[in-house]
Amino acid sequence: MIDSGISGSNEVESIQKQQTSDEPFAFHGKGSDYFRIWIVNMLFTILTLGIYSAWAKVRTKRYFYGNTELAGDRFEYLASPIAILKGRLIAVAALLAYSFAGYISVAAGWITFALLLLLIPVFVVQSSRFNSSNSAWRGVRFGFDGGHRQAYPPHLFWPMFGVATFGFGLPFAWYKINQFQYNHYRFGITRSTSSATVHGFYGIGIGIFVSMILVIVLAIILIFSIGMLTAMIGGGESQLSAEVEAILVVFPSFLFVYASVAAIYQAMIYKLVFNNIEIGGNRLRSSISIEYVFLILSNTFLILVTLGFFYPWAAVRRVRYLMANILLEARELDSFAAGEFDHVSARGEEIGEAFDLGLGF
Amino acid sequence: MNEVRGTWFDGGRSKGNPARLRWSNVAVALITDEGLPVSVDRENLQVSSPLPGAPTRITFGGKGSFVTGDFTGVEKLRETLALNPGLASRVERHMPMVVAAAALVIAMLAGLAFWGVPALAARLALTVPEEISAQVSGVLMSQLDAFLEPSSIAPERREELERYFLSHGEVATIEFREAGIFGANAVTLGATMIAFSDELVELAESDEELLAVYFHELGHARLRHVEQNVFRSAAWLVMLTVLTGDIGAVGELLVGLPLSVGLAANSREFEREADAFAVDRLIEADLSPMHLATILQKLEASHLRQDDVEDSTGDGDNGRNPATDSEESSISYSPLDYLSSHPPTEERVAYVRSRMAEID
Numbered sequence: 001m002i003d004s005g006i007s008g009s010n011e012v013e014s015i016q017k018q019q020t021s022d023e024p025f026a027f028h029g030k031g032s033d034y035f036r037i038w039i040v041n042m043l044f045t046i047l048t049l050g051i052y053s054a055w056a057k058v059r060t061k062r063y064f065y066g067n068t069e070l071a072g073d074r075f076e077y078l079a080s081p082i083a084i085l086k087g088r089l090i091a092v093a094a095l096l097a098y099s100f101a102g103y104i105s106v107a108a109g110w111i112t113f114a115l116l117l118l119l120i121p122v123f124v125v126q127s128s129r130f131n132s133s134n135s136a137w138r139g140v141r142f143g144f145d146g147g148h149r150q151a152y153p154p155h156l157f158w159p160m161f162g163v164a165t166f167g168f169g170l171p172f173a174w175y176k177i178n179q180f181q182y183n184h185y186r187f188g189i190t191r192s193t194s195s196a197t198v199h200g201f202y203g204i205g206i207g208i209f210v211s212m213i214l215v216i217v218l219a220i221i222l223i224f225s226i227g228m229l230t231a232m233i234g235g236g237e238s239q240l241s242a243e244v245e246a247i248l249v250v251f252p253s254f255l256f257v258y259a260s261v262a263a264i265y266q267a268m269i270y271k272l273v274f275n276n277i278e279i280g281g282n283r284l285r286s287s288i289s290i291e292y293v294f295l296i297l298s299n300t301f302l303i304l305v306t307l308g309f310f311y312p313w314a315a316v317r318r319v320r321y322l323m324a325n326i327l328l329e330a331r332e333l334d335s336f337a338a339g340e341f342d343h344v345s346a347r348g349e350e351i352g353e354a355f356d357l358g359l360g361f
Numbered sequence: 362m363n364e365v366r367g368t369w370f371d372g373g374r375s376k377g378n379p380a381r382l383r384w385s386n387v388a389v390a391l392i393t394d395e396g397l398p399v400s401v402d403r404e405n406l407q408v409s410s411p412l413p414g415a416p417t418r419i420t421f422g423g424k425g426s427f428v429t430g431d432f433t434g435v436e437k438l439r440e441t442l443a444l445n446p447g448l449a450s451r452v453e454r455h456m457p458m459v460v461a462a463a464a465l466v467i468a469m470l471a472g473l474a475f476w477g478v479p480a481l482a483a484r485l486a487l488t489v490p491e492e493i494s495a496q497v498s499g500v501l502m503s504q505l506d507a508f509l510e511p512s513s514i515a516p517e518r519r520e521e522l523e524r525y526f527l528s529h530g531e532v533a534t535i536e537f538r539e540a541g542i543f544g545a546n547a548v549t550l551g552a553t554m555i556a557f558s559d560e561l562v563e564l565a566e567s568d569e570e571l572l573a574v575y576f577h578e579l580g581h582a583r584l585r586h587v588e589q590n591v592f593r594s595a596a597w598l599v600m601l602t603v604l605t606g607d608i609g610a611v612g613e614l615l616v617g618l619p620l621s622v623g624l625a626a627n628s629r630e631f632e633r634e635a636d637a638f639a640v641d642r643l644i645e646a647d648l649s650p651m652h653l654a655t656i657l658q659k660l661e662a663s664h665l666r667q668d669d670v671e672d673s674t675g676d677g678d679n680g681r682n683p684a685t686d687s688e689e690s691s692i693s694y695s696p697l698d699y700l701s702s703h704p705p706t707e708e709r710v711a712y713v714r715s716r717m718a719e720i721d
Contacts, residue, residue, distance in 0.1 A: 028414050030413070030414065033414060036453040036454075037413075037449075039459060039462045039463050040449050040453050040459070041449070042462075043466050044449065045604060046470070046473070046604075050599075053604070055449075059449060062409070062415060063412045063414075063415055065415075066412055066414070067415050073368070073428075076418060076428075088603070092602070095598060099595045100595065103497045103500055103591055104496055105500055137375070138370050138376065138377055139370025139371065139375070139426050139428075140370075187375075188375065309463075333375060334376040335375065335376070337373065337375075338373050338424070
C-alpha cells in the first residue's frame with residue numbers, strides 16, 4: 001500500500017481510532033456438552049451405515065457456531081443435511097474409484113489421480129461457497145465470490161510450482177491462496193480484503209523450516225535418551241525391546257514432530273491471515289502465540305492416551321483458545337446489507353473433505 | 362399467552378431488534394420493542410433443534426429469524442406447539458443414554474473391525490471375476506518388479522517345477538524372480554498368480570517342500586486373500602472418512618494406528634487359513650504335512666542369517682517372518698505392520714504337528 005501523504009494518512013488513522021471499539025470473540029462451548037453430541041452422532045452414524053453423518057456434521061457445526069459470540073451475537077450454521085449427504089455420496093464414490101483404480105492398471109491409477117488433482121480448485125471453490133453461504137451472523141449470511149477459473153493458479157499451479165522448486169516457491173503459493181480466498185469472501189454484500197504480503201508468508205516459510213529442524217533434533221534426542229534408558233534398565237529380549245521401542249518411542253516421536261510442525265504452521269498462518277483481514281472498515285486482530293502449539297501438543301497426547309475419547313474436549317479447548325485470541329476492531333457492525341445468494345451445491349465441500357486423507361495441499 | 366424475549370433479525374441488515382415472541386394454542390405473534398409487529402406465519406414456523414449453550418433460531422418461512430437464549434421459554438413453546446426436539450437431542454440429554462451410546466459405539470466399532478468388515482470383504486472378494494483378478498496380479502507384479510531381478514534359475518528347472526505344481530492345482534501363472542535382499546520368499550498376487558523367489562527354490566531340499574509352499578500360496582489364492590485385503594482397506598478408508606469427517610489431520614493419524622494393527626491381524630489370520638489349506642492339500646496328495654513345517658523352519662533360519670548380515674533394516678520380514686509373505690506388500694501402512702504380519706513360526710510348526718497327530 002502506498003500512502004498518499006503523511007499528514008493525510010495520519011488524519012485518516014486518527015479518525016479510525018476514534019471510531020473503533022474492540023469487540024472480542026468468545027467461545028462458550030463445553031467439552032462435556034460436545035462429548036454428548038459427538039458420541040450420539042457417532043452412534044447414529046454407525047447405526048445408519050454412514051447416512052446420518054451429514055446430520056451429524058450439521059449438528060456439530062451448529063453447536064460450535066452457536067456457541068461462538070461476537071459483539072453480543074452468536075454465529076449460525078444453516079446448511080441442509082440433505083445437501084451434505086448428496087456431496088458425501090459422490091465423495092465416497094470418488095474415494096472408492098480412487099482406491100480401486102490403481103489395482104486395475106497403473107495407468108488408470110495415475111489418470112484418476114490426475115483427474116482429482118485437476119478438480120481440486122473446483123472443490124476448493126465449491127467448499128468455500130458452501131461453507132460461507134451457510135454461515136451467518138446477525139441474520140446476514142457470508143459468501144464467497146471466487147470463480148472456478150480464477151482458482152486454478154492459486155490452488156493448482158502455484159502449489160505445483162512450490163513443489164517443483166523444492167519448497168522454495170511454497171510460501172509464494174500460500175500467498176496466492178491467501179489473496180484468492182480472503183479477497184473473495186464477503187459478509188452480506190461487503191467483500192473482505194487481505195493486506196498480507198509475500199514477505200509475511202516467506203517469514204512463515206523460514207519459521208517452519210527452522211522449527212522443523214529444532215523439533216526433529218528434539219525428537220532424536222528424546223529417542224536416544226529413551227533408548228539409553230531402556231538399555232540401562234535391562235538388556236532383556238532384544239526382539240521384544242525392538243517392538244516396544246516401535247510402539248513407545250518411534251510412533252510417538254513421529255506424531256510429536258508431525259503435530260508440532262502442523263501446530264506451528266497453523267499458528268503462524270492464523271496470525272498472519274487474521275491480522276490482515278479487513279471487512280467494511282472493521283479489522284481483525286489476533287494474539288495467537290506459542291501457547292497454541294503447546295495446546296495442540298497436549299490435546300494430541302490426551303487424545304492418544306484416551307484412545308480418542310478426549311477428542312471432544314480437545315476440539316473445544318482449541319476453539320476456545322482461538323476465539324479468546326481474536327479481536328475485531330469494529331467501526332460499524334450494524335449496517336452490513338445482505339445479498340441475494342444462489343443455491344450452492346455441497347459437492348465440492350464434501351469431496352474436498354473426503355480427500356483430505358490422501359492429498360495434502 | 363406465553364412469551365420469550367430474544368432478538369429479531371430481518372435478514373436484510375446486520376442489526377438486531379430486541380423483540381418478544383408470544384404464542385397461545387392458536388396464534389403466534391412477534392413484536393419488536395420499538396412496537397413494530399412482524400407478520401409471522403404459524404404454518405411455516407420452524408424451531409431449530411436444541412443444542413446446549415447455543416441459542417434457538419425460529420424462522421417463519423421468510424428471510425428473517427428470531428433468536429433467543431431463553432431455553433425454558435423455548436421448551437414451553439415446543440410443548441404448546443407439540444414440536445419434536447429431535448431424537449439426537451433427547452438421547453444427548455440423558456446421561457445413562459449417553460453412557461449406553463458410548464458403550465454401543467465401542468462395541469459396534471469392534472464388531473465392524475473384527476467381523477463386519479472382514480465378512481463384507483470375504484463376500485465381495487468372491488464376486489471378483491478371475492479376469493479382473495488377473496489384471497490386479499499384473500499390476501502388483503509390475504510394482505514388485507521394480508525391486509526384483511529376472512530369475513536366474515535354468516528355464517528347464519522352472520518348467521519342471523511349474524508342471525509339478527500345476528499337476529496338484531490349477532493356478533494360471535507361476536512366476537520366478539531373483540529377490541536379492543528380500544531373500545527366500547513366495548507371494549500370492551491374486552486368484553491367478555503365485556511368484557517364487559530363486560532363493561526359496563535354492564533353499565528347499567526337495568520339491569515336496571516347494572509344493573508345500575505352493576499349496577500355502579494356493580490357499581491365499583483360492584481364499585481370495587489379496588482381493589479381501591483390497592476390499593478391507595477400501596472399507597476402512599470409507600468408514601474412517603465418514604466417522605472422522607471433522608477430526609482433522611492429527612486425528613486421522615491416530616485412527617491410522619488401529620487400522621494398521623487391524624490389517625496386520627487380518628494377515629495373521631490369513632496365514633493360518635493358508636497353512637490349514639496347505640496341510641489339507643498335502644494330505645490329499647499323500648504327502649506328509651511335515652514338509653510345510655520343514656520349509657517354514659528353513660525359511661526362518663535363512664532370514665535370521667540374512668538379518669545378521671544386514672543388521673536388520675527393520676522393514677518387512679523381521680527375522681521371525683517366514684518367507685511366505687503375501688499380499689500386504691502393496692497395502693502396508695505403518696512401521697507397526699511388521700509386528701504381527703505372520704504368526705510366529707513355532708506356532709505354525711506346532712499346528713502342522715497337531716495335524717500330523719490327527720492322521721496318525
